[in-house]
Amino acid sequence: MNTGNVLEDYEKMAAKCLRCSFCKFIPQVAIKSQEFSTTCPSIDRYNFHSYSGGGRLVMALALLTNRLEFSPDVLDVIYKCTACGGCDVACKYLNRLEPLEVIQAIREKAVEVHAGPMPAHQAYTQRVQSAHNPYGEDHKRRFAWLPDDVKLSDNASVAYFVGCTSAYRRKEIAIATARVLGAAGVKFTILGEEEFCCGSPLLRVGDRKAFEELARHNIEALQRRGIRQVVMNCAGCYSIFKVEYPHVQSYGFRVYHTSQYFAQLLRNGKLKLATPIPKIATYHDPCHLGRCAEPYKTWRGIQFKVLTFIQLAIPPKPFLRGNRGVYGPPREVIRQIPGLKLVEMERNQEYAYCCGAGGGVKAAFPEFALYTAKNRLREVKKTGAEILVSACPFCSTNLQDAIRETGEPIQYFDISELLLQSLPKGGT
Ligand code: SF4
Ligand code: SF4
Structure with missing residues (x-):
């Protein structure tokens, strides 16, 4: 994630986008089926290249070279992104770019020039202040x-x-x-x-x-x-x-x-667990507990081209691949609940599909948020799980909205709620 760099710092990175569209899919090695091969809720929903990680890099370059300005259409593209980081993980398998950092920098530039954020975001920002x-x-x-x-x-x-x-x-x-x-x-x-x-x-x-x-x-x-x-x-x-x-x-x-x-x-x-929950559960990795929770080290250095596709960074640039997020502990907890069987969705851990609520999307574009949660729910359903577990109140709201809307017979619990149910009656 961007840690204070400004949009101008990303011109070289934006210029390096190959327009290959790898960032629309999870890395090929992790794909198990065509149905659940995509990683970007935004391109899934809007199906136009600008609404992908790479498309937003192209947009950043156009903004930086004064070929584009913050129009309503540009703001639509900038803010219809859940900041899930799927594109960021995917690109590093090919071109080592960091689209999410650039998206964050575009948003900060939009706020700096008073073009952004969206009205719904401005309203909640005022509420936070008061x-x-x-x-x-x-x-x-x-x-x-x-x-x-x-x-x-x-x-x-x-x-x-x-x-x-x-x-x-x-x-x-x-x-x-x-x-x-x-x-x-x-x-x-x-x-x-x-x-x-x-x-x-x-x-x-x-x-x-x-x-x-x-x-x-x-x-x-x-x-x-x-x-x-x-x-x-x-x-x-x-x-x-x-x-x-x-x-x-x-x-x-x-x-x-x-x-x-x-x-x-x-x-x-x-903590000792005693009350069985004899059901099948699957776990949804929240983006901001998984691939977006890796500690980030600010890098300031130079990158130059050695051969056409080979770049050298001095000092070496730490690349975050999303694999050092919090993946083990929630699964460790779920596996200790007596009677509960954990099954995995096709896209999990650093390749997990977003719930759809993040990046200001739930507030400004609720229909898009719900669309994404319904996509995730299809994947839940494919596992045969009766219980969907996650570890974030924001995922909880959006995924439960999708459960209600679709009428799927799936129960949702936060990891804390499951643990509480499994404690011996009357405490430990
Ligand atoms: S952060 Fe997520 S929604 Fe935004 S462009 Fe990347 S993959 Fe798509
Ligand atoms: S951001 Fe990376 S993966 Fe996406 S189109 Fe550009 S080079 Fe390809």
Whole structure:
């Protein structure tokens, strides 16, 4: 992901796009069927080259060479992208370009020249500024979901960073997370009114300045409390803390997604599961917990052509292939649930197909978000799974919207909800 580079830094990269369209598909080695071979929800839906990772590189070059300006049509292309990173992983199998970084830089340029983001994004940005959450809900009720049976610990070194979607829209995930942590005997706290939106919805649509203010606020709030470990159940929050916050301000605490934290609690015997769930489940890898959660190292150097297709980078450029995301821990947790059988979808881990909600798409283009979730649901159905599990409240909302809309007999659970169901009655 882009870590502060500006669009002008990407002119050489944009010029290197071969227009080969590899970024519309998962890498050939990973394809199992034609039906589930694509990787880009945007080109799947709009079927015009500009709506692909490569098409957006061509657009970046045209913007940089003044052959294009930020018209409504250009903004449509820029923002009908879920920022899922599928193109980024695919291109590196051939040409080592990073289309997602360039897409992010185009969005930041659009905001800089006051052409973007889309009206729906501007509305939620204003709500974040006034209410500290994109839903415009009462900030004082951010923790109204907290059940009486969950006890917080004032001097805890572990904080549960709840995130806006779990706090206001997917409270069942927040409740399950807090109860599982409690059942494992983890002494934890929450930030209360000091927790603000993590900033992910703002950064993804190009508003870096507003994002950086939120990042500093949250880092400082956690540091003031002496927090050593931060646990979060939202893939968007996780990616933003893990990958983006360190470029804004360094921090001394460790960041965990709940799947990692729960896997550790199970390994250490702090959580014991007893209640069987005798069903077949499949796991959807959230993009921002998977390929977009790799730690990014800023690279500044030069690349030059040695032979027609051979480039040399000095110093060597670290290429992210998406394979160092959080893939093992959620599967480790699911496999330990008694009676539950895990089956994989054709596209999984770094090749997983997006749920459709990210990058500001759910807010600005809900029909596109639903289209993508329905595509993912077809793949779920093919596995024969009765339960769809994931690990992100944003995926939860969009995938459940698709389940409701299609009437498919598939149950959806967050990983925390499944764990809670599988605890011995009355705790561990
Ligand atoms: S980030 Fe995802 S939706 Fe956007 S162009 Fe790349 S593959 Fe397509
Ligand atoms: S971005 Fe990469 S994979 Fe896509 S068309 Fe350009 S060179 Fe090919």
